[in-house]
Amino acid sequence: MRRGQEGFTLVEMMVSVTILAVLTVAMAGTFLVGYRAIGNEARVIAADTAVSRASMWLTRDLNSATTTLGCPCTIQAGSPVTLMYGAPPGTSVVYSIDASQNLVRTVNGSDQVAARGITRVSISWVGCYGTVSMLPSAASAVAVVLNLSNRPGGCF
Numbered sequence: 001m002r003r004g005q006e007g008f009t010l011v012e013m014m015v016s017v018t019i020l021a022v023l024t025v026a027m028a029g030t031f032l033v034g035y036r037a038i039g040n041e042a043r044v045i046a047a048d049t050a051v052s053r054a055s056m057w058l059t060r061d062l063n064s065a066t067t068t069l070g071c072p073c074t075i076q077a078g079s080p081v082t083l084m085y086g087a088p089p090g091t092s093v094v095y096s097i098d099a100s101q102n103l104v105r106t107v108n109g110s111d112q113v114a115a116r117g118i119t120r121v122s123i124s125w126v127g128c129y130g131t132v133s134m135l136p137s138a139a140s141a142v143a144v145v146l147n148l149s150n151r152p153g154g155c156f
Contacts, residue, residue, distance in 0.1 A: 062130055
């Protein structure tokens with residue numbers, strides 16, 4: 001640079017732009033990793049919440065049921081499962097999964113969403129011991145297995 005002139009040379013500007021570009025790419029990569037981690041954690045939390053709510057209702061109803069019509073069975077879209085408890089005529093509880101992947105609990109004709117984000121629920125019994133496997137709809141979620149036993153209403 002000549003004396004009396006102020007400013008940057010072209011080489012100095014290119015070096016500073018290159019350094020800025022490298023820092024920007026590094027920061028973008030860090031933010032992308034964080035964004036993916038937060039998204040994965042949100043899916044895991046959603047799956048856990050869905051299974052937690054569903055397990056509470058199912059455990060209570062299966063432990064109280066005097067009959068499970070058609071079990072071993074799978075609750076999924078288009079295939080509901082009916083549980084009966086109490087003396088005849090008793091209470092009828094129907095579990096089904098709707099098009100929005102809600103586990104719907106219907107008691108004597110009144111619908112209630114037991115859990116959101118459930119793809120499939122499988123129920124099986126051997127004597128007094130039951131196994132319930134619930135598959136959340138969250139991406140890469142794994143099925144959760146619940147073991148039921150010591151039914152106060154007796155064995156099926």
